[in-house]
Amino acid sequence: MKWQVGTVTDVRQETASARTIVLEVPNWPGHAAGQHVDVRLTAPDGYRASRSYSIASAWTGGTIELTVGEVPEGEVSPYLVEVLTVGDPLEIRGPVGGWFVWRPEFEGPVQLIGGGSGIVPLRAMLRSHAVATSTTPFRLLYSVRRPTSVIYVEDLKELAASDEVDVRLVYTREAPAGEPRVGRIDAEVLEQHAFRPEAGATTYVCGPTPFVETVANLLVGAGHDPARIRTERFGPTGDPQ
Amino acid sequence: MGIVSPGFAGHRRGGSDLPPGQYLTREFPVLSAGPTPHILTEHWEFTVTTEAGEQYRWDWAGLMALPAEEVTKDIHCVTRWSKLQTQWKGVSLDTLLADVETGADFAMAHSYGGYTTNLPMDDLLDGKAWITWEFDGEPLTPEHGGPARLLVPHLYFWKSAKWVRGLVLSDSQELGFWETAGYHEYGDPWKEQRYAGD
Numbered sequence: 001m002k003w004q005v006g007t008v009t010d011v012r013q014e015t016a017s018a019r020t021i022v023l024e025v026p027n028w029p030g031h032a033a034g035q036h037v038d039v040r041l042t043a044p045d046g047y048r049a050s051r052s053y054s055i056a057s058a059w060t061g062g063t064i065e066l067t068v069g070e071v072p073e074g075e076v077s078p079y080l081v082e083v084l085t086v087g088d089p090l091e092i093r094g095p096v097g098g099w100f101v102w103r104p105e106f107e108g109p110v111q112l113i114g115g116g117s118g119i120v121p122l123r124a125m126l127r128s129h130a131v132a133t134s135t136t137p138f139r140l141l142y143s144v145r146r147p148t149s150v151i152y153v154e155d156l157k158e159l160a161a162s163d164e165v166d167v168r169l170v171y172t173r174e175a176p177a178g179e180p181r182v183g184r185i186d187a188e189v190l191e192q193h194a195f196r197p198e199a200g201a202t203t204y205v206c207g208p209t210p211f212v213e214t215v216a217n218l219l220v221g222a223g224h225d226p227a228r229i230r231t232e233r234f235g236p237t238g239d240p241q
Numbered sequence: 242m243g244i245v246s247p248g249f250a251g252h253r254r255g256g257s258d259l260p261p262g263q264y265l266t267r268e269f270p271v272l273s274a275g276p277t278p279h280i281l282t283e284h285w286e287f288t289v290t291t292e293a294g295e296q297y298r299w300d301w302a303g304l305m306a307l308p309a310e311e312v313t314k315d316i317h318c319v320t321r322w323s324k325l326q327t328q329w330k331g332v333s334l335d336t337l338l339a340d341v342e343t344g345a346d347f348a349m350a351h352s353y354g355g356y357t358t359n360l361p362m363d364d365l366l367d368g369k370a371w372i373t374w375e376f377d378g379e380p381l382t383p384e385h386g387g388p389a390r391l392l393v394p395h396l397y398f399w400k401s402a403k404w405v406r407g408l409v410l411s412d413s414q415e416l417g418f419w420e421t422a423g424y425h426e427y428g429d430p431w432k433e434q435r436y437a438g439d
Contacts, residue, residue: 219276
C-alpha cells in the first residue's frame with residue numbers, strides 16, 4: 001500500500017488532550033466508516049515513526065478527518081496534537097481494515113459502545129449513517145471520565161436532540177449537574193440503554209483494552225451472540241480507565 | 242521521495258533488534274476482533290485435519306503428556322509494538338505433527354470464537370512454532386489466548402492464533418480472518434509485510 005502526502009486544512013481542539021485533524025489527500029480512494037490509516041512522521045535526518053489512527057469522518061469526497069488522543073510520553077500523538085499546524089504536509093496510507101466497519105447497506109440495528117477516544121471510529125459510523133440518511137436504528141453508549149472529556153460535544157448534542165440516534169453518556173469520575181450516576185458501564189446500564197439480545201443488533205465496542213474486555217464480557221453474559229460483537233482495543237492491559 | 246515533518250524529532254527507542262517500523266513496549270497489549278472466549282481445559286481439544294480428511298485429536302491431558310519446551314522469543318505485532326525476550330512454555334508443532342501423515346503445503350489455524358489465520362507448513366515446522374499455555378511462568382490468561390495459543394514468533398503476531406483449536410492442512414492457500422480483511426497473506430515483520438501488497 002502506497003504512502004500519500006496529505007495537507008492539513010484545519011485542526012479542531014476537541015478536549016484538552018484530543019484534536020481533530022482535517023486533511024486533504026489527493027486521489028484518496030474513499031473509505032468505509034470504522035477503517036483506519038497509518039500516519040508516518042519523518043525527522044530531518046530521515047528517522048521515521050508510524051502509528052495507526054481511526055478515521056473520524058464519513059467519506060463524501062473532499063477531506064478526511066482523524067481524531068488523535070494524546071498519549072503521554074508518546075512519540076507520534078503529541079506531535080499530531082500539539083505541533084502539526086494548518087498547511088503542514090502529513091504522510092498517510094490507507095484505508096486499512098475490513099472488520100470493524102459499518103456500511104449503510106448492512107442490515108439490522110447497530111449498537112455503538114465507546115470508551116474515551118474509542119468514540120473516533122464510532123463517530124465515522126454515526127456520520128456515515130447521517131450522510132446516507134439511513135433509517136437503520138442506531139444507539140450510542142459513550143463512557144467518559146468527566147464532561148470535559150467528551151469528544152465531538154457539538155455532534156453529540158445535535159444527535160441527542162434529533163430522533164435519529166439514541167445517545168447515552170456514562171460518566172465514570174464526575175458527572176454534569178443533573179446527572180446523578182457516576183460509574184462505569186455495567187450490566188444494568190446495558191440492560192437499560194443497549195439493544196436487547198433478541199433485537200439482533202450488531203454491536204461495535206471500541207476503547208482501551210480493559211474497557212472493551214469488560215463490556216464485551218458483559219454483553220456475552222447478557223445473552224448477546226458473540227459473533228455479532230465486533231471489537232477494537234487499544235493500549236495496554238491493566239487497570240480499567 | 243517523502244517529506245520532512247516540520248518540527249518532528251522522534252524518540253528513537255528502536256534498535257537493531259527491532260524490525261522496521263516497530264517500537265518497544267514492556268506492556269502486553271491485546272488485539273482481538275471480538276469478545277474473549279472463555280474455554281475450560283476440560284472442554285478443550287485440538288484437532289489436525291489433513292488434506293486427505295484424516296483427523297488427529299488431542300485433549301488437554303494429551304497435550305500435557307507431550308514433551309514441553311521453554312522458549313524465549315521476540316514478538317512483533319502489526320500494530321507496531323514489539324516485545325523482546327518473552328518466555329513461553331509449550332509443545333513444538335514438530336512434536337505434535339510428527340506422526341501426522343501429510344504432504345500439505347499450507348495450514349489454516351482455527352480458534353474458539355471463529356478466528357482463522359493461514360500459514361505455510363514450512364513456517365510451522367523445524368522449530369518455528371509451538372502450541373503454548375504458559376507466558377512468563379504463568380498460565381496464559383483468556384485475553385492473551387488461553388488456555389492455549391499458537392506461537393509463531395517469526396511472523397507478525399496475528400499469526401499466533403489465540404484460543405487455537407485446530408489446524409486444517411491443504412495443498413492450496415486460503416486466506417484467514419485478517420488476511421481477508423486486507424492484511425498481508427504471509428506477514429514477515431522484517432520485510433514489513435503489514436498489508437496485502439506490501
